[in-house]
Amino acid sequence: MKKEISFKNSKGQTLRGDLYVPEEKYKLKYPAVIVCHGLAGNKDAKNKVDLAEELFKNGFLVLKFDFHGHGKSEGEFHDINLTQEIDDAKSAITALYSLREVDKKNLGLVGHSFGGAVTIMMAATDSRVKSAVSIAGVIDMIRPLNNYAGTKRVKKWKELDKIEVEPGMSLKYSFIEDFNKYDILSYAKKIKIPFLVINGTKDYSVGMNQAKAIATAARAQLVTVNEDHNFGRESITAAVNWFNKTLRQRRIKDSAGLKLKNLR
Numbered sequence: 001m002k003k004e005i006s007f008k009n010s011k012g013q014t015l016r017g018d019l020y021v022p023e024e025k026y027k028l029k030y031p032a033v034i035v036c037h038g039l040a041g042n043k044d045a046k047n048k049v050d051l052a053e054e055l056f057k058n059g060f061l062v063l064k065f066d067f068h069g070h071g072k073s074e075g076e077f078h079d080i081n082l083t084q085e086i087d088d089a090k091s092a093i094t095a096l097y098s099l100r101e102v103d104k105k106n107l108g109l110v111g112h113s114f115g116g117a118v119t120i121m122m123a124a125t126d127s128r129v130k131s132a133v134s135i136a137g138v139i140d141m142i143r144p145l146n147n148y149a150g151t152k153r154v155k156k157w158k159e160l161d162k163i164e165v166e167p168g169m170s171l172k173y174s175f176i177e178d179f180n181k182y183d184i185l186s187y188a189k190k191i192k193i194p195f196l197v198i199n200g201t202k203d204y205s206v207g208m209n210q211a212k213a214i215a216t217a218a219r220a221q222l223v224t225v226n227e228d229h230n231f232g233r234e235s236i237t238a239a240v241n242w243f244n245k246t247l248r249q250r251r252i253k254d255s256a257g258l259k260l261k262n263l264r
Helices: 046-057 082-097 114-125 142-149 151-155 174-179 184-188 208-218 233-263
Strands: 002-008 014-020 030-036 061-065 102-112 131-135 162-166 169-172 195-200 221-225
Touching: 002 082, 014 046, 014 082, 030 046, 030 082, 030 114, 030 233, 046 061, 046 102, 046 233, 061 082, 082 102, 082 114, 082 174, 102 114, 102 233, 114 131, 114 184, 114 208, 131 233, 142 151, 142 162, 169 174, 184 208, 195 208, 195 233, 208 221, 221 233
Parallel strands: 030 061, 030 102, 102 131, 131 195, 195 221
Antiparallel strands: 002 014, 014 061, 162 169
């Protein structure tokens, strides 16, 4: 069952998403995964929809949502930054925690591109996240922004104050100032949960160097796929398999251990 959901971030902005809940027969609780889109994306991009639906088919409760300033959520795109998107992700987890169907001990986060940076930060700092996947995650925004806006304009960004990354979508210079406050690799070193890094060999926006640096810092598994920055079926399969292994199987083991304990 898929339904629309909305919740507030710390600024009081309404964030909107799509919630996939397995059909209930026995009022079960389900392992849950939150899908985080990238810088110029939104929850309705085909690969995000495909990822959510594949997770749902595998028995996960899934939330894909629009960060503030994106898609159907409130806020202005030119005001986005990493600090607020981390806050949005925390708000998304809190929204899921209010649902009876969610197994709070088995909650995962998967983020693409800029959403991958959000995922790294969340995996390092929010104990509610039990497993995470970064797909083409970023630790340096300049190269991707060069591809979006052009190298010459990015170099003059501070002078211009705003640069256009997509038609009608501009970023203030404060975006990069906020991003540079975070040493994302230092946070990656703090990750203690199962963490998977996925990157495409044809991804010329982010590149393998960033993926390798993240995987090394987080002591994470690195999977390379034959895809570009707009990931597809290979990345989706790898992410779903990862959550099946780290959330569903863990849940089964926890349940088995509880039953054995009760029999003693």
